[in-house]
Amino acid sequence: MDFWGLITLALVCFLFFQLIWNKGYKARRFPPGPIPLPILGNMLQMDSKDLFTFFDKMAEKYGPVFTVYMGLQRIVVLHGYEAVKEALIDQGDNFLNRAQLPIFEDNFKGQGIFLSNGEKWRQNRRFSLMTLRNFGMGKRSIEERVQEEAQYLVEELRKTKGQFFDPTFILGCAPCNVICSIVFNNRFNYDDKKFLRLMSLLNENFRLLNTPWIQLYNMYPSLIKRLPGNHRTINKNVLEVRNFIMDEVKKHQETLDPNNPQDYIDCFLIKMQQEKLNPQSAFNYQELMATGSNLFSAGTETTSSTLRYGLLLLMKHPKIQDKVHEEIDRVLGSSRKPSMQDRVKMPYVDAVVHEIQRYIHLLPFSLPRLAAQDIHFQKYVIPKGTSVFPLLYSVLYDRKAFPNPYEFDPENFLDKSGNFQKNDHFVPFSLGKRLCLGESLARMEVFLFLTTILQNFTLKPMVEPKELVTTPLRNGIVNIPSIYKLSLIPR
Numbered sequence: 001m002d003f004w005g006l007i008t009l010a011l012v013c014f015l016f017f018q019l020i021w022n023k024g025y026k027a028r029r030f031p032p033g034p035i036p037l038p039i040l041g042n043m044l045q046m047d048s049k050d051l052f053t054f055f056d057k058m059a060e061k062y063g064p065v066f067t068v069y070m071g072l073q074r075i076v077v078l079h080g081y082e083a084v085k086e087a088l089i090d091q092g093d094n095f096l097n098r099a100q101l102p103i104f105e106d107n108f109k110g111q112g113i114f115l116s117n118g119e120k121w122r123q124n125r126r127f128s129l130m131t132l133r134n135f136g137m138g139k140r141s142i143e144e145r146v147q148e149e150a151q152y153l154v155e156e157l158r159k160t161k162g163q164f165f166d167p168t169f170i171l172g173c174a175p176c177n178v179i180c181s182i183v184f185n186n187r188f189n190y191d192d193k194k195f196l197r198l199m200s201l202l203n204e205n206f207r208l209l210n211t212p213w214i215q216l217y218n219m220y221p222s223l224i225k226r227l228p229g230n231h232r233t234i235n236k237n238v239l240e241v242r243n244f245i246m247d248e249v250k251k252h253q254e255t256l257d258p259n260n261p262q263d264y265i266d267c268f269l270i271k272m273q274q275e276k277l278n279p280q281s282a283f284n285y286q287e288l289m290a291t292g293s294n295l296f297s298a299g300t301e302t303t304s305s306t307l308r309y310g311l312l313l314l315m316k317h318p319k320i321q322d323k324v325h326e327e328i329d330r331v332l333g334s335s336r337k338p339s340m341q342d343r344v345k346m347p348y349v350d351a352v353v354h355e356i357q358r359y360i361h362l363l364p365f366s367l368p369r370l371a372a373q374d375i376h377f378q379k380y381v382i383p384k385g386t387s388v389f390p391l392l393y394s395v396l397y398d399r400k401a402f403p404n405p406y407e408f409d410p411e412n413f414l415d416k417s418g419n420f421q422k423n424d425h426f427v428p429f430s431l432g433k434r435l436c437l438g439e440s441l442a443r444m445e446v447f448l449f450l451t452t453i454l455q456n457f458t459l460k461p462m463v464e465p466k467e468l469v470t471t472p473l474r475n476g477i478v479n480i481p482s483i484y485k486l487s488l489i490p491r
Contacts, residue, residue: 081425
């Protein structure tokens, strides 16, 4: 057969495949979507540097519920507020399970507060929420720990003496120390070698999760698992973090007072003792190490990236920075430490914090959900075993709620009188029963850290504000801000 004969045969086969595929999807009422290629799925149609545009175009063509294939994996995508809300709130129980990304499954085996499902997840989440809420009853509250760390952060920033520097490391230390204080009842100096190693591990893993290699690994894990690559580095780093936590657990066992728990580890160990005769208990050493790793991974780099983005956006928009300074000076003055009670008196600062979190859409795709059984959703059937991606960025950038979503504008969260106003489309922490466990802590940290920094410093960019790049360094599971340097001028 000559060349043109092969081309004709291939075209006929493709058209036949397309016809059969379309009929099959319609007959089974699956959400529509572009026809995938064998093995590759729809990957050739996607721009890894701009997945948002691809998903927006698919929503325009197929509606707010559609199917795409990433390699061999079928994914149902939910686009826009109505679809995301209907799934995560109105049908929350049907979309409660977390889909296991291979890179996470390799390391956590379905354990930990963020990755477990079923009764194990319910027990762990209930315990963790109660434990975090109870901090402060006869002990230092979490807010006091954050306020304390904010002062350490300012002292460390003063050491830069107005010189230009990359804030990535310092802004990671502060939220990491807050987690250390909650989990270990201990904070570290910013030059402590053990602490520096922990920071390095967390930062490297967060960065590697967004690399094309890990995205490829999540699509073809059995093919890539035995090859060298970034997945092996992540595995090694997670193991070291777990060992770090286990060392702390051993120390806590030696000093544990069941009548006076000092931190999260103490509370977990006491719970283990209480449930040691319960074969259905979710409380064991493996679960403790997995949950501890989750708290550090999610509680450090997400807040650190939000702070880095926040400083970058305020340098990009100096008039907004001026308004923030004015409100801080009027409400706090130059010496009083900010507290969460001050937030209601500072509507503009509160609006800026919310707009930072909206604009950067740090977790644009949320963590995927899993259809544990066939789900009837709108006019479709989502088959059992399908991964479901609720696109949080599509809610945060909804033009119905935010008229100019691609502009950084704190007015999105202010009424005509300048008072703060809530917006149902503000969903950076997701929605429903699997709403981020650390939402209240993260909001507290971003508000207190940013307010304390801006109370003490004016942010000066290394280049003209208009030259600053605010688009993510890389898109993927998380949006990572571009690397930049700034100077902090004491006020």
